[in-house]
Amino acid sequence: MTLDRVCKRFGGVVAANEVSFSLSPREVHGLIGPNGSGKTTVLNLISGVTEMDSGNIWLDGQLISKQPCHVRARGGVSRTFQHPRLLKRCDIQTNLYLGIDLANMKQKSMTSCGYTLSELLDAAGLSINMNDSITTLSYGQQKLFEIVRAILSHPKVILLDEPAAGLNSKEMERVVALIDCAVKGDAAVLLVEHSMDLVMSLCNGITVLNFGRPIAEGQPEEIQSNEAVIEAYLGRGRSA
Amino acid sequence: MLKINNLYAHYGNIEALHGVSLEVGNKDIVALIGSNGAGKTTLLRAISSLVTRNGEICYNGENIEKQSPRYIAKAGLLHVPEGRHVFPGLTVQQNLEVGSVSWRGIKNASVAEDLERVFSLFPRLEERRKQYAWSLSGGEQQMLAIGRAIMGRPKLLMLDEPSMGLAPKVIDELFVKILEINSMGVPILLVEQNALLAMEVSQKVYILEGGRIVLQGDSKDIINDARVKEAYLGKLKEKVV
Amino acid sequence: MMANKKAFWIITILAAVLAITIPLTASNYMLRVVNMTMITYICVLSMFVVFGMAGQISFAQAGFWGVGAYITAILTTKLGVSPLLALIASGAGAAIVAFIMGLALFRLQGHYFGFSTIGLVMILNGVFQNWKPVTGGADGIGNIPAFSIGSFELSSETSSFFLIFVVSVTISIVTQKLHRSALGRSFMAIRDNEIAAKCMGVNSYRNKIIAFTIAASYCGIAGSLFAFLASYISATTFNFAQSSLYLVMLMLGGYNYLAGPMIGTALLMLLPEWFRPLQEYIMLIYGVGVMLLMVVMPEGLIGGGKKLYAIMQSKRGWATTQAKNDIR
Amino acid sequence: GSSEKATTDDKNKPIRIGVVSSLTGERALHGQYTRNGIQLAVEEINAQGGINGRKLEAVFEDDNGNDAGAVNAFNKLSGSNVAVAIGPIFSTMNLAMSPGIKKAEIPTLVIGSSNDIGNQKNPWMFQARTNDAISATAIAKYAANQLKLKKIAIMHDTDNFASGAAAVAKKALEDLNLPPVLIVAYNSGDKDFTPQLAKIKASGADGILAWSQQTEAGLIMKQKKALDLNIPLIGSNSYVTKIAIDLAKENAEDVYSVADYVTSTPIPKGQEFAKKYKEKYKIDSEFNAAMTYDALYLAAEALKKAGSTEKEAVKKAMSSIKDFVGVSTTFTFDENNRGGTGVWIVQTKKGNPVVIEAVKGR
Amino acid sequence: MVWQLIIASLAMGIVYGMVAMGMVLIWRAVGVVNFAQGEFLMLGAFAAYTLTLQLGLPQGAALATCALLMGLVGVVYHFITYWPLRKSWDITVIISTIGASIALKEVATLVWGPAPLAVDPIVHGIAKLGEAAIEWQFIVTIGVAALLMAAIFILLERTYLGHILQATAQDQYAAAMIGIPVVLATGLTFAISALITGVGGMLLAPLFFVTTTMGGITGLKAFAAVIIGGFGSVQGAIIGGLLIGFVDTFAGAYISTTYRDAIVFLCLILALVVRPQGIFGEKIAEKV
Numbered sequence A: 001m002t003l004d005r006v007c008k009r010f011g012g013v014v015a016a017n018e019v020s021f022s023l024s025p026r027e028v029h030g031l032i033g034p035n036g037s038g039k040t041t042v043l044n045l046i047s048g049v050t051e052m053d054s055g056n057i058w059l060d061g062q063l064i065s066k067q068p069c070h071v072r073a074r075g076g077v078s079r080t081f082q083h084p085r086l087l088k089r090c091d092i093q094t095n096l097y098l099g100i101d102l103a104n105m106k107q108k109s110m111t112s113c114g115y116t117l118s119e120l121l122d123a124a125g126l127s128i129n130m131n132d133s134i135t136t137l138s139y140g141q142q143k144l145f146e147i148v149r150a151i152l153s154h155p156k157v158i159l160l161d162e163p164a165a166g167l168n169s170k171e172m173e174r175v176v177a178l179i180d181c182a183v184k185g186d187a188a189v190l191l192v193e194h195s196m197d198l199v200m201s202l203c204n205g206i207t208v209l210n211f212g213r214p215i216a217e218g219q220p221e222e223i224q225s226n227e228a229v230i231e232a233y234l235g236r237g238r239s240a
Numbered sequence B: 001m002l003k004i005n006n007l008y009a010h011y012g013n014i015e016a017l018h019g020v021s022l023e024v025g026n027k028d029i030v031a032l033i034g035s036n037g038a039g040k041t042t043l044l045r046a047i048s049s050l051v052t053r054n055g056e057i058c059y060n061g062e063n064i065e066k067q068s069p070r071y072i073a074k075a076g077l078l079h080v081p082e083g084r085h086v087f088p089g090l091t092v093q094q095n096l097e098v099g100s101v102s103w104r105g106i107k108n109a110s111v112a113e114d115l116e117r118v119f120s121l122f123p124r125l126e127e128r129r130k131q132y133a134w135s136l137s138g139g140e141q142q143m144l145a146i147g148r149a150i151m152g153r154p155k156l157l158m159l160d161e162p163s164m165g166l167a168p169k170v171i172d173e174l175f176v177k178i179l180e181i182n183s184m185g186v187p188i189l190l191v192e193q194n195a196l197l198a199m200e201v202s203q204k205v206y207i208l209e210g211g212r213i214v215l216q217g218d219s220k221d222i223i224n225d226a227r228v229k230e231a232y233l234g235k236l237k238e239k240v241v
Numbered sequence C: 001m002m003a004n005k006k007a008f009w010i011i012t013i014l015a016a017v018l019a020i021t022i023p024l025t026a027s028n029y030m031l032r033v034v035n036m037t038m039i040t041y042i043c044v045l046s047m048f049v050v051f052g053m054a055g056q057i058s059f060a061q062a063g064f065w066g067v068g069a070y071i072t073a074i075l076t077t078k079l080g081v082s083p084l085l086a087l088i089a090s091g092a093g094a095a096i097v098a099f100i101m102g103l104a105l106f107r108l109q110g111h112y113f114g115f116s117t118i119g120l121v122m123i124l125n126g127v128f129q130n131w132k133p134v135t136g137g138a139d140g141i142g143n144i145p146a147f148s149i150g151s152f153e154l155s156s157e158t159s160s161f162f163l164i165f166v167v168s169v170t171i172s173i174v175t176q177k178l179h180r181s182a183l184g185r186s187f188m189a190i191r192d193n194e195i196a197a198k199c200m201g202v203n204s205y206r207n208k209i210i211a212f213t214i215a216a217s218y219c220g221i222a223g224s225l226f227a228f229l230a231s232y233i234s235a236t237t238f239n240f241a242q243s244s245l246y247l248v249m250l251m252l253g254g255y256n257y258l259a260g261p262m263i264g265t266a267l268l269m270l271l272p273e274w275f276r277p278l279q280e281y282i283m284l285i286y287g288v289g290v291m292l293l294m295v296v297m298p299e300g301l302i303g304g305g306k307k308l309y310a311i312m313q314s315k316r317g318w319a320t321t322q323a324k325n326d327i328r
Numbered sequence D: 001g002s003s004e005k006a007t008t009d010d011k012n013k014p015i016r017i018g019v020v021s022s023l024t025g026e027r028a029l030h031g032q033y034t035r036n037g038i039q040l041a042v043e044e045i046n047a048q049g050g051i052n053g054r055k056l057e058a059v060f061e062d063d064n065g066n067d068a069g070a071v072n073a074f075n076k077l078s079g080s081n082v083a084v085a086i087g088p089i090f091s092t093m094n095l096a097m098s099p100g101i102k103k104a105e106i107p108t109l110v111i112g113s114s115n116d117i118g119n120q121k122n123p124w125m126f127q128a129r130t131n132d133a134i135s136a137t138a139i140a141k142y143a144a145n146q147l148k149l150k151k152i153a154i155m156h157d158t159d160n161f162a163s164g165a166a167a168v169a170k171k172a173l174e175d176l177n178l179p180p181v182l183i184v185a186y187n188s189g190d191k192d193f194t195p196q197l198a199k200i201k202a203s204g205a206d207g208i209l210a211w212s213q214q215t216e217a218g219l220i221m222k223q224k225k226a227l228d229l230n231i232p233l234i235g236s237n238s239y240v241t242k243i244a245i246d247l248a249k250e251n252a253e254d255v256y257s258v259a260d261y262v263t264s265t266p267i268p269k270g271q272e273f274a275k276k277y278k279e280k281y282k283i284d285s286e287f288n289a290a291m292t293y294d295a296l297y298l299a300a301e302a303l304k305k306a307g308s309t310e311k312e313a314v315k316k317a318m319s320s321i322k323d324f325v326g327v328s329t330t331f332t333f334d335e336n337n338r339g340g341t342g343v344w345i346v347q348t349k350k351g352n353p354v355v356i357e358a359v360k361g362r
Numbered sequence E: 001m002v003w004q005l006i007i008a009s010l011a012m013g014i015v016y017g018m019v020a021m022g023m024v025l026i027w028r029a030v031g032v033v034n035f036a037q038g039e040f041l042m043l044g045a046f047a048a049y050t051l052t053l054q055l056g057l058p059q060g061a062a063l064a065t066c067a068l069l070m071g072l073v074g075v076v077y078h079f080i081t082y083w084p085l086r087k088s089w090d091i092t093v094i095i096s097t098i099g100a101s102i103a104l105k106e107v108a109t110l111v112w113g114p115a116p117l118a119v120d121p122i123v124h125g126i127a128k129l130g131e132a133a134i135e136w137q138f139i140v141t142i143g144v145a146a147l148l149m150a151a152i153f154i155l156l157e158r159t160y161l162g163h164i165l166q167a168t169a170q171d172q173y174a175a176a177m178i179g180i181p182v183v184l185a186t187g188l189t190f191a192i193s194a195l196i197t198g199v200g201g202m203l204l205a206p207l208f209f210v211t212t213t214m215g216g217i218t219g220l221k222a223f224a225a226v227i228i229g230g231f232g233s234v235q236g237a238i239i240g241g242l243l244i245g246f247v248d249t250f251a252g253a254y255i256s257t258t259y260r261d262a263i264v265f266l267c268l269i270l271a272l273v274v275r276p277q278g279i280f281g282e283k284i285a286e287k288v
């Protein structure tokens, strides 16, 4: 997947300003930056929740930036949300399978994707009953569940918005395991996260945004020592 | 200053706390950690009387078990909730002014001094005083939530996951401010997922699991406890830090 | 799953028993009440599809009911079309109106769609009442023939019962299938979280229009049945209050369960019969009853019943569902 | 249904007469008058020994003030073994009930005034009222000939009764070579008539003919004054009903109307009724009460003539009623079952309608 | 004629505005649409009848008493329809208000009877303005309504108490936490809402008589005003009310006297399609 000079403004706020980067299959790409720097906005633009002002997005050589949200989802873009958005009044089964129904995944067998549902649930540390109401899951479980659901439709790109927010370090390991599964299934992962532990240990490449504009791109090590990034985002305190 | 003894809390018929005891001293920062769903938020809500509770809650020697949220806020026990909960349709300044409701009621008392105090602590908020709260960034909203609590003239501040969703740099700045507030003589009860950070700034730690305190002690000791390392710091931490 | 199967059979058998016993035992008047109840039930099912499943509040359903009734009335009295054809045309006509309105109105998000349907029902009502050459204006349309197939006429209350019964059972089954289908699941996804649904690949704009159209076709059919049964129709029947009544019935029964519409409709339609001596207070009882039931059972009778069942099963069950609503 | 094989009439029990009226809903006040009128008549007849040796009993069913309710109420009655039924004064409700009446084959007296009621040619439905073809023509003639109005505006409700009557009046005016300068309509339940009245004012009309139900009549009289529109108003029966005059108060002064019954009716029987009614209920009698009182006596007359409660016989007897003097007018049923034969032109003076001319229809 | 219509539409518009403003207040306080707002109007009108004609209070005292009583009605209403349901889905509250609207109509029928009632105006007679004539009561209505609406607007937007009420409306959980007595704040908002609409009813009573059904269509048109003005906006409610009054009257005079309600609602739909957020939009946007 490739983003080419993607822009979005809200009134006076430029939330995404000429954002360009690309993802290859099996890559985990980090997207970091200060609060309000436009990370979520970029995910919204990729998944089609918000329309972009200018720029292009290609997936597998196909221009998707003019497609509506649901077409992109069927074409292999799946995502999670900063606050879990689950189907509150549906049972777990409906929550899980809806995406699969629609991505026309029925014909492909799960195992050919490199993982099974139970493997995924194991990785997430979730033991659930399919007929239970979704509200029986705690906040952390809901976040993990959303990732499982996103992976399950066997997408080409998975967009994760702060999957580890509100999870403790132990629980973050589950996120890591899930992302591993996704990579095994040949998906590319775009990870938005504030937990540097997670980002630095997982990502192959990182893009740093500030005021909607990319200020650095590179390997985790380069980013960690980049002056501009330290200035804008990491800070010099404890973590330096 | 705050002494909790054998506290139970309920959501409907579900019991979320099963007899928690905890103490916050006069100048302390006390950290409370535990995994998701352990009951940390519930404990703070119970102290603020926002859930059904029973057990002894002694605040400055007075048992406030039966009191209303308003009484408790008035007494200076202020709570910065998980997820910020600023008033989105009010401006920054209006949010702060409303924060003083606990001590001034609906009277038009002067709050200029209190506002000054908050603005000197968080200059960012002063720049945005006319902006609606919903349009603030996550970090700014967190500052606003804390600022609003400070407007209530806290004698004890409870912070619920202040670092959630914030950029590392902002977290650093925020914790500097938290320490600053503490140094002004306000004891703090801090709930944090980032256990390492929490233990670094606090003097005392309680670990809550399944609605019970499973471990407590001085932060310096607990931080080196192998069990804690295993349970809350995880392998990731070791790899990177 | 098992429980659902069992429930399905219980309902089927119950329906069969009712189909045989009601016409044999009920007076003509009670049969008329039952017939009206079933017609209303179809409209409430329509509310179930558009609101219960797809989460779009619609106050236009009584308007579509009227569209169906008028189509049948006009086709049979003025153009001499056969009743069966008129029945089908009514369903289709209401669906077409809904489809066209849906194209425009579903550009609106969230509550705003619901608000616009209030406008829709008022406009439809205005047209029924004032488009004299076509709808007869305030005079309405009378002398609508009874339903017939070929030369076999269903003019008695009993034969109408069978017609309406068969249609409502058919529509119930269609709804049941819809509820289980991928399309139905996508409706529910839209109801619960439209943005998430979109990101899972649901074409929410299209599917909302589909739900609205399907629902309107139910109402159109119900309207046609009503026209045949009443043989006189006029504008005052098809108004906003009627639509909100459907909503109330659905919510009282339980919006998230297929049996909800049935229970809610039966309760409110038969209520006046039960409280006949209190005729003057019936509307008061009704209004206060609705308020009380909402307080006691916000999830409707079925939801509330399930909770009670859960209490009996284990005390915890009640608590979880209760507690999760605690903080919004 | 099983009730078809209803128990054959028990000769020792009273004869049941069903009454559909508005006991609840916006029109519940009508229901009160109806109930009073019916009950007064029933008591009188029973005091004189009843009909064919049997007492009468009135059974009331609520129509909720709307068409669907009226249909429902009639259905309820048709299942409860009534010999004759009496319908409400609202034409649209009568028309809504018509198919049901035909199906149930119960001789039914309805009190709406619309011309369409007779046009239904429903052999079981009888109009116990003077119909609008007569009264609307009378109004038009009175306006043109007596009041010498030249530029007349017509205002009417869109319901069946009012729009039908307005059409008759329009035709009558055209026949008199005085086509109306303006016709404006409104929907039942409207509250604000400023646009209509302002249009009439702007049209330069020198008089208004209006057909309305009572509440609207009250509002129209009031708003006409408020707009400083000082031209004569000649209204339908509603304009001199107690309900409308009580609402419009001083604004009802001098308004003309065509009425079936007013307390000052010249008919002796009517005056007697007014007295009895006032004695019994401590309030003035009123159009609703008088019409239903008449309807009940008509029913009794038919039952008496038929000598049984057999439906076909009662129907026959009803159609043959001739020159029956009621409290409102004289009734003779024609081939279309239209009964009433005349109305009164009245004018409100000091809050009371007084008769100024009699109109004979047939 | 135009002048005549303008004055009439202004008076009607301001009454729609008062009902609309009441709706907006409740919407902002607890996030639900109150389908019984029109019945507050009706209650206010009946109160006018009882206070002036049955109890013989002078007009000024009656107005004040009516305002007080309606405030009380608002508080009671709050505790019956909203408070027990505050934690459940908002649609259940809406259903509850639909139930309340039916029940209130019936209570009114039981207390005051089904017949329409006439009420004396505060100031008798008609005023002549050039070729147009208008009842003094209309002018009084416009005056009192404008004053009251301005007062409430200032209270909400400019005073500290108003900010407290707004804060509670926006986040009850946080409001409780910082020490706002939430019951009082929501109850007070309901009281103000019922008060303004009820006073609207009292002013309207002498103009259109008092009936138990007077709230229905007025309520729906006021609701249209709320939407056209922009959901949740107090200014919007006023402007929307005036617009609806204008369309209502002028459509009646120049387009069709019988389709006028339909035209009003057609305008509502057009307005929604063209500008869904209404004239003054919603201040708070949803972030993804």
Ligand SMILES: Nc1ncnc2c1ncn2[C@@H]1O[C@H](COP(=O)(O)OP(=O)(O)OP(=O)(O)O)[C@@H](O)[C@H]1O
Binding pocket: A010, A013, A014, A015, A033, A034, A035, A036, A037, A038, A039, A040, A041, A042, A082, B135, B136, B137, B138, B139, B165, E285, E286, E287, E288
């Ligand atoms: N729907 C919207 N309307 C107006 N402004 C918006 C909207 N969505 C986002 N913004 C603005 O765009 C900027 C970028 O927001 P975004 O949510 O993308 O930040 P982020 O990088 O995800 O921050 P965080 O780390 O706090 O989640 C912010 O200033 C925000 O206020």
Ligand SMILES: Nc1ncnc2c1ncn2[C@@H]1O[C@H](COP(=O)(O)OP(=O)(O)OP(=O)(O)O)[C@@H](O)[C@H]1O
Binding pocket: A138, A139, A140, A166, B011, B014, B016, B034, B035, B036, B037, B038, B039, B040, B041, B042, B043, B082, B193, C323, C324, C325, C326, C327
């Ligand atoms: N509103 C509620 N209704 C019912 N149960 C609740 C509610 N809030 C929390 N719980 C339950 O109470 C328990 C404690 O939850 P609490 O929110 O206090 O955990 P926490 O320690 O703050 O977790 P986190 O780190 O995720 O914030 C959990 O099992 C949770 O499911």
Ligand SMILES: CC(C)C[C@H](N)C(=O)O
Binding pocket: D089, D090, D091, D092, D111, D112, D113, D114, D161, D162, D212, D213, D214, D237, D238
């Ligand atoms: C006089 C009115 C009260 C009734 C009118 N005659 C009608 O038939 O509708």
Ligand SMILES: [Mg+2]
Binding pocket: A039, A040, A041, A082, A161
């Ligand atoms: Mg974000």
Ligand SMILES: [Mg+2]
Binding pocket: B040, B041, B042, B082, B160
């Ligand atoms: Mg928590």
